[in-house]
Amino acid sequence: GANVTGFEQDLQQYLGAGYVTALSAGTAALHLAVRLAGVQRGDRVFCQSLTFSASANPIVYEGGEPVFLDSEPDTWNLDPETVEAAIARFGAPKALIAVHLYGMPGKLDAICSLCDAHGILLIEDAAEALGSVYHGQKCGMFGHYGVLSFNGNKIITTSGGGALVCRDEADAQHALKMATQAREPVAWYEHTELGYNYRMSNICAGIGRGQMEVLEQRVAQKRAIHDRYRDALAGLPLQLPAEPGDVRSNRWLTAALLAPDCGVTPGQIIAALAEHNIEARHIWKPMHLQPVFRDCAFVKTAERSVAEDVFARGVCLPSDTKMTPEQQAQVCAVIRGLF
Numbered sequence: 001g002a003n004v005t006g007f008e009q010d011l012q013q014y015l016g017a018g019y020v021t022a023l024s025a026g027t028a029a030l031h032l033a034v035r036l037a038g039v040q041r042g043d044r045v046f047c048q049s050l051t052f053s054a055s056a057n058p059i060v061y062e063g064g065e066p067v068f069l070d071s072e073p074d075t076w077n078l079d080p081e082t083v084e085a086a087i088a089r090f091g092a093p094k095a096l097i098a099v100h101l102y103g104m105p106g107k108l109d110a111i112c113s114l115c116d117a118h119g120i121l122l123i124e125d126a127a128e129a130l131g132s133v134y135h136g137q138k139c140g141m142f143g144h145y146g147v148l149s150f151n152g153n154k155i156i157t158t159s160g161g162g163a164l165v166c167r168d169e170a171d172a173q174h175a176l177k178m179a180t181q182a183r184e185p186v187a188w189y190e191h192t193e194l195g196y197n198y199r200m201s202n203i204c205a206g207i208g209r210g211q212m213e214v215l216e217q218r219v220a221q222k223r224a225i226h227d228r229y230r231d232a233l234a235g236l237p238l239q240l241p242a243e244p245g246d247v248r249s250n251r252w253l254t255a256a257l258l259a260p261d262c263g264v265t266p267g268q269i270i271a272a273l274a275e276h277n278i279e280a281r282h283i284w285k286p287m288h289l290q291p292v293f294r295d296c297a298f299v300k301t302a303e304r305s306v307a308e309d310v311f312a313r314g315v316c317l318p319s320d321t322k323m324t325p326e327q328q329a330q331v332c333a334v335i336r337g338l339f
Contacts, residue, residue, distance in 0.1 A: 001202030
């Protein structure tokens, strides 16, 4: 329907370039990106370990072999030095999946340079980063393929949905074909490759078009929530990741990292808030620690894994845009009370 193509045009105009295909989920976009990258059985794909499982699962869908890589401590995203170490150990992979965790852009200059130097296809998982900006360019535009999510908890939503951003128009056309059951343009139902029912519905796209009108408002609200946490929790033995120079995070979720041996654990914060009917969550458990990926390789360069350390000491704070300053003050009061 008209809303689907209209939503794609809205996104393309917002991003400033690229070819957008609206899909049923961000995971569908990741799967099609892996397909377009040509990943086949036995191919290695490097993937950020500190992420949600949707970043890694599509590698296995296509029979690929995930190699999980550690994070750097500034943004908690993919560590360029670890990428270099993994290339030295395994050779260049078929593709690399880099994630902008909680909306914070990763170190894209170094990552893109490494991919260009070694002929690696970059899949940019910007599912959490719509509205984030790196050196003047919107996130989702740096990879050969970019992935966006409009799940119900994202900064804007289509109820459920996602989008694939391609550099090349032919790739976008192929993605659209695969997303609509790979039907050939003939008078009967003809299929020469596997397809999927991944196309976004017209109703969901209509919701998305309305949401695009408030995207920058949502970014401003999320950033204000982060700033209130920063000010209200100042002086406690915890830190909120700072934006590197010339980077704007959409601050989709505000996450705090507790100081080592501070006497308070993420679990204690989550439990204390739950007593007041306030939900908080642990940081993503790294993929290399997940039982389903126990046989996959993990590469780190630091003596202690940054991803493991962030998981052990990090906590995601309530960050919904409907939360009032008074409710946020209550969250901060409960946290302060633990110290």
